[in-house]
Amino acid sequence: MGRLIVQGQARLVGSIKVSGSKNSALPVFAAALLCDEKVILQNVPDLMDVRTMMEILVSAGYRVDFENGTATVNPATTPNTVIPYELVRKMRASFNVLGPLAAKYGTASVSLPGGCSIGVRPVDYHLEGLQKLGFSIQVERGIVTAHLESKIDHVIISLPFPSVGATEHLMTTAAILDGTHVIIENAAMEPEIEDLADFLNKIGCRVFGAGTRRIEIFGTKRTTGCSHRIIPDRIEAGTYIIAIAATRGDAVVENLNISHLTALFDVLKTSGVIFSQVRQDCVRVTMSESPRPVKIQVTPYPGFPTDLQPQIIAFLSKAQGTSTVIETVFKSRFQHVDELRRFGAKIEVTDGTAIIHGVEKLSGVQVNATDLRAAAALVIAGLMAEGITVINEVDQIFRGYENIVEKLSKLSAVIEYQE
Structure with a gap:
């Protein structure tokens, strides 16, 4: 050190x-996993955490090119839905790839996250929310596996605390659950949530109410590419x-x-x-x-x-x-x-x-x-x-x-x- x-x-x-927002870039990269076409992200800060998230996308089979604050993400031709511990342990935000990968490919496995030591920040809200969205959850030897088992027509998820990470994770996951109507109550209101919703809507998802305590998502099946500038x-x-x-x-x-x-x-x-x-x-x-x-x-x-x-x-x-x-x-x-x-x-x-x-x-x-x-x-x-x-x-x-x-x-x- x-x-x-x-x-x-x-x-x-x-x-x-x-510079561009780290706390916005990380969930937007996780949401880029949903895209069926190329995504261009501008104003991306060159930081250790951002580099780690890019490595996670590469590990998942995506191609990521990064130069002068612009990242280009190309969809996976051979996707991998098992993300290694050595990447996830570096930061908490990496856990937010679990839902998007499982929603897109049916199943995914991600290690329990690491990150900086400012106190306990459990992922219970994430896992309980994913279960309400129709996923089965298994936790074994520090590995969380999510399987998409059932289609839910309508669900209301009320967060006990307006967790930023849980709001981002559940919003992104719900965005491509085709035919599912999701309401997140007591959602986080941070500007990074609004930026993520803006990105999701650009790629063809339908997210409403970001920036308020009540976010509404209508799941969609098809996503497109886009260009997006990080706040x-x-x-x-x-x-x-x-x-x-x-x-x-x-x-x-x-x-x-x-x-x-x-x-x-x-x-x-x-x-x-x-x-x-x-x-x-x-x-x-x-x-x-x-x-x-x-x-x-x-x-x-x-x-x-x-x-x-x-x-x-x-x-x-x-x-x-x-x-x-x-x-x-x-x-x-x-x-x-x-x-x-x-x-x-x-x-x-x-x-x-x-x-x-x-x-x-x-x-x-x-x-x-x-x-x-x-x-x-x-x-x-x-x-x-x-x-x-x-x-x-x-x-x-x-x-x-x-x-x-x-x-x-x-x-x-x-x-x-x-x-």
């Missing part, structure tokens, strides 16, 4: 361009916006959808950050003082995103008072707190709530990245701190941030990656 060397007391200035990555955009504010910087963030980050903008405005819209997909971020303390509750979209929780805690560690962050999505997602304390941050965690007592300064130290978003939070803390910060085991940051070293360097940060 490599490490990042970060020079502290940075002030981020200039402009930075946001900008709102979590990457949010991370860089927080980093600019945390360093009292003045920079422009390009290629983002501002409406996807309303909750973050509201919090940062309350803390003292100044935003000015340069154009529809471009915003200027300015901060000239220590943040004012805020209270945040992390909830499913359109609430404050859990994937920005570690970064906002780093930002608030130098606030002018005490802030509170209540995590309701992954209550154990506080592994980064111990590492932030090494900088001198004063943070208490009790039962899913972080209480952050602002300090005047942070000091550069050696820390370990525990997961993808924690790594981003440690980079922000390193930029804020006095002296040099070394972030070990940092390679997982490349799962979610395309060219992060080059992008931050363009903003005048002094940051270096070492293997």
Whole structure:
């Protein structure tokens, strides 16, 4: 695992361009398994997780070509519906190929997923939903096998929690169950869900209501090819916006959808950050003082995103008072707190709530990245701190941030990656 060397007391200035959304590209690639014709995907970020998903499609017999942010997916001539553990173990999103493969070819086997360690994220909602769609499910030695056994005319699936992964998985699977009418209630509302539905409709599926708590799908048999542009990555955009504010910087963030980050903008405005819209997909971020303390509750979209929780805690560690962050999505997602304390941050965690007592300064130290978003939070803390910060085991940051070293360097940060 490599490490990042970060020079502290940075002030981020200039402009930075946001890449395509990882969390949108992954389910769209899984949905490309349904296609009977060539699919062209644009604005695809070149990330470790995206490369892994491409390898999974190749393993399934599909041909994938990727160059300069554009991926071309050609349908399988000899499909393989048994996906190997060594690919699936790398990330959770890989599990979402199970339903589409089984729906298209009648059966599929996929290992139980791996991924970053931010707490237990069971696949129960996925499996229960697939069973309601007419699949039999067998779990043996860590391998999940789904067989399409019966045709269901109409089914309502009510999710106990608006799980993004389960919503995407069930929506994609139902899309080609010809003659089946599916309603998903308490569905996730994230922009990535809407982008996936947009893709599915382009290839000939019929999906309605994406972006609301009730999604309706009318299964279709035939799919076509299409060209589709992945939406900008709102979590990457949010991370860089927080980093600019945390360093009292003045920079422009390009290629983002501002409406996807309303909750973050509201919090940062309350803390003292100044935003000015340069154009529809471009915003200027300015901060000239220590943040004012805020209270945040992390909830499913359109609430404050859990994937920005570690970064906002780093930002608030130098606030002018005490802030509170209540995590309701992954209550154990506080592994980064111990590492932030090494900088001198004063943070208490009790039962899913972080209480952050602002300090005047942070000091550069050696820390370990525990997961993808924690790594981003440690980079922000390193930029804020006095002296040099070394972030070990940092390679997982490349799962979610395309060219992060080059992008931050363009903003005048002094940051270096070492293997």
